[in-house]
Amino acid sequence: MEYLDNIGKRAQAAKPDLQHLKSEEKNQILRKSADDLKLHAAEILAANEKDMEKGRINGMSQGLLDRLLLTEDRIAQIAEGLYQIAALDDPIGEVLGMKQRPNGLRIGQKRVPLGVVGIIYEARPNVTADAFGLCFKTGNVVILKGGSDAFHSIQAIVTCIRRTLSEANVNPDALLLIEDTSRETTAAFMKLNQYVDVLIPRGGAGLIRAVVENSTIPVIETGTGNCHIFVDASADLSMAVDIIINAKTQRVGVCNACESLLIHREVKDKLLPVLAARLQEKHVEIRGDQEVCELVPDAVTATEEDWGKEYLDYVISMKTVDSVDEAIAHINRYNTGHSEAIITESYTNSQKFLDEVDAACVYVNASTRFTDGFEFGFGAEIGISTQKLHARGPMGLLALTTTKYIIYGNGQVRP
Amino acid sequence: MEYLDNIGKRAQAAKPDLQHLKSEEKNQILRKSADDLKLHAAEILAANEKDMEKGRINGMSQGLLDRLLLTEDRIAQIAEGLYQIAALDDPIGEVLGMKQRPNGLRIGQKRVPLGVVGIIYEARPNVTADAFGLCFKTGNVVILKGGSDAFHSIQAIVTCIRRTLSEANVNPDALLLIEDTSRETTAAFMKLNQYVDVLIPRGGAGLIRAVVENSTIPVIETGTGNCHIFVDASADLSMAVDIIINAKTQRVGVCNACESLLIHREVKDKLLPVLAARLQEKHVEIRGDQEVCELVPDAVTATEEDWGKEYLDYVISMKTVDSVDEAIAHINRYNTGHSEAIITESYTNSQKFLDEVDAACVYVNASTRFTDGFEFGFGAEIGISTQKLHARGPMGLLALTTTKYIIYGNGQVRP
Known part of the structure; x- marks a missing residue:
């Protein structure tokens, strides 16, 4: 699918730009994004009103309308989330357990970004900035696919953050939004292995099941709790x-x-x-x-x-x-x-x-x-994993990272 | 599918039995399994000859026939692999990073088995004992699905190890073999999420791709190297x-x-x-x-x-x-x-x-x-992961484990 292929290519192109950013540069941009969301609240609220209007006409339930609603206060809360992420330690770059082997090779594991993270969610506009913040802090490009009921709200938040990125001379494709919310595009997104390293569904049990069953990209599953x-x-x-x-x-x-x-x-x-x-x-x-x-x-x-x-x-x-x-x-x-x-x-x-x-x-x-990322002291939460691979329990920033082995030699060959 | 459902239930039933075993009990059984494979070599070689005969009739290439062939020496090598696994440190039970929170809760991560590991492989009979050894050492039940070309060899090795388990009063269902090698059963195995925690394909690029594309169970992908x-x-x-x-x-x-x-x-x-x-x-x-x-x-x-x-x-x-x-x-x-x-x-x-x-x-x-588990000092290798989730690079015993949070309180409630 050409549309998604183009998004995937832009994500890949943005990846090295992000990985060159120093922690302090990332934190400044996170704080600036938060400032700008508050500054442009009127724009975002106007877009949100379009979604609310459509929701009311379509007979959306009171509970769902409340989840969809944005206010000045809620935008301030979203911004506060970004300030908090900016204040966390950056996990990227740490080298774990470097050891010297008998042949003199020094082998360690360096913590690095996953690369490109896909997030599929429903009609909660606040997930937009939150997902961007967590992914940006860990040096990951994020591709968002939000629920169509929140389309205008999500688009407005994305537009605002991308503008902040551009003004800071950072590739705005660090944050990409799939604007085509059709079922076919969503299904194709779940098979975009060529460009996307991991897919995280955030939402109800139905959404999570659909992603687990249909995605060929590795999924970090967040789950229900009995x-x-x-x-x-x-x-x-x-x-x-x-x-x-x-x-x-x-x-x-x-x-x-x-x-x-x-x-x-x-x-x-x-x-x-x-x-x-x-x-x-x-x-x-x-x-x-x-x-x-x-x-x-x-x-x-x-x-x-x-x-x-x-x-x-x-x-x-x-x-x-x-x-x-x-x-x-x-x-x-x-x-x-x-x-x-x-x-x-x-x-x-x-x-x-x-x-x-x-x-x-x-x-x-x-x-x-x-059982909560904040209560466990992680300072942020991507979700709570109920599966056993990669991450189990509350997931903080580390769940958005991987490691690579770095090996220092001085001419070693294998006998 | 009733056949697989039965296998899945037996695996689940065996899980607690395995988790009760102490390291030294597991090591004794690994060494006894190795002894017994050498003791019953004639049985295994006779079964292998059936596979070889069929391979020759079907015009299997010289390379594939050589991979399929077992000899006294090769059985001794398989046994040696089990002795080596027995000699490794047991990673299960270690508690990582236990910390006290401001409210007095003590939270740590305990290393535990994944539970039930599925392994799909091709016509290499040696993978049978190797996969059992790594899974058993880490307290995991293993369900094997081997290539039909090696059916008799694999069955003979499994029979021998299950006998060792029974004689040691351990549930022989710690090692289960899917004897129905039809495509439908293999396809259904890849969707046995209810019973299987992780699926590891071991073989060529085609097998790995088929598992990644069709499995709904989380997959640890081992890959090709350009x-x-x-x-x-x-x-x-x-x-x-x-x-x-x-x-x-x-x-x-x-x-x-x-x-x-x-x-x-x-x-x-x-x-x-x-x-x-x-x-x-x-x-x-x-x-x-x-x-x-x-x-x-x-x-x-x-x-x-x-x-x-x-x-x-x-x-x-x-x-x-x-x-x-x-x-x-x-x-x-x-x-x-x-x-x-x-x-x-x-x-x-x-x-x-x-x-x-x-x-x-x-x-x-x-x-x-x-790039090899032994060269990196892990003492064993399950494969080399070229994906980014859970494990990346050479995988040792740790890749077959997960963690769970254990939390000690004295009446804490969330304010």
Whole structure:
């Protein structure tokens, strides 16, 4: 496809320009981009109004309209994100583990940009500047393909940042937008291996599945979270209640929220009445097994489907178990590899849980809500990987880098 | 597909059994597997003779027949590989970078197995034990899909190792073989995401391309090598000749052999006569640009196609360039991201080459033939990755592992 081929070639041409930039030059441009977004807010808001108008006419839901909406404040937040990225350490150029081999060769791994990163997302205009910031900081060219519902907003943000790049005498093709939002072009983009090193989908489960199934470019998969908390027989029950309330209700629509609770049979009588009352204050619906339903009059009987479900809502499933082993087996069967927690005072069970639960993040005595790039101290987040290759768990700037071996010799040949 | 579904379920069931094994237990089983392969060599050789017989009838080439052939000696070599893997350090269980966050959470990354590794290969029976050894050492279940031409040999090796596992009271499903070698089954295997964490193709370019294009499971791609050497104006020409002869002729059929030479115009007159004479001793055909052909009477004129070609043969392409920049641009256009070398005495040009050449391994003043897991000191090699995600360059045991975050709390909730 000629259109994409042209975009790919421009990305490749911009790659060396980016790699020549020093950290301080990159940071200045990030700060200038943030300034300019605020300066040209009117332009961006006008474009956003076009998308909003179309959304209203097409009967877009209130929730989606809110995600689409930009305001002066939200633009200031987007700019703040870029200032923060500018303030982070630049991971590029570090040489890891340089060692001398017996033949005198010195071999080390140098951290370098991936090259060209493709990002496919939906109707969240803020992802535009965020993705640019993370990729630019790590010396990567980024090709964006945003949702058609946010087309004008995305285009306006891209235009503004590209202008900043040009004014700074940096190749504006460091940020490229696929303006053709047809399905055919999107499908072809996922097979642009010749030009694109990695593809990152940012959005709902449907988008991610479509990218995983159709892309021939390596994908960094960010995923859904069916996160469990297991309350062991030895748990401090007051700590357990606080953690469960936090993990379930502090924010319900996020992937690190708790969706399912496992309770050791020995503590169900003590825990459930207190916990159920606290959950009901927050209007959380409980879907339980028979024993839970006997103790919680308002609980609904859980079906098999409930154990595998990411509600993203004021709903929680609950099951009683006989042991940490049963809890681990249940979690490893139904979880999505995101975040899992045990509440226990047992040393042996805490270690067993950490060892045997198969997930990106496994907690003892803490809320699953901490699975987050900022909470982990990375200063930025590209997403949370629930796959096992390249990056697992919250991804910071390092996930947008790779390494190359650099080898210093003085005439070595292989015997 | 019920057959594969059953294999996938058995792999998942074997996973926890493997993860409970201590390093010393794994090493004992690796050594016992090696002993048993030698003990049952007659069984394996009889099976191999069936494959050889079929190959001869089907007119298989001499080269392929030789790759298929097993002998007592070759079985001893396969066993030796397993002893060596047993002797390596076990990377599983190491905790990296545990840090305390301001809220008291302690967060670290624990190295863990990938889980279930799928390996698709061709008619090299030795890959069978090698793949098992690397996966078993790192606590991974392995599902093998070998070439139908080596079916009986592979089956005999798998049977022998599974017997060793059973005798050691380890779940023999740590090693699973897909015995249905039909195309439909192979295609369905590449989409077994539910059970398989990563797929590694080991074989020629065609096999690798087919896996990359059709697999929905994440793939670790091992690749071809169109490796270049650039002789700079300031090069020690005698060192250059030695390195070129080594990189081109020490072994021609391997991915880290040199396929293309770039020569700074200032040194062509001095270098080429000496180099051409040395290459001709080894019967290497030279395909050069006009300037090369003028200096080397026997050289053939190179076509555009030559610049992108991995010959894997006694052939080398040669081009004159005006600068290190021109050399880098040519390499970044035509290389396959494998191994590239500069021969120079210039500090500035050596750093420029290391910085700007986009490849897994970039050398100064050494032969590209060193790109190898053993030469890099890993003690084992799964392959050489020419992609940028997860692993780049020679892959040792670490490439078969991932990490999970383990988090120790004492009641933390997110504010």
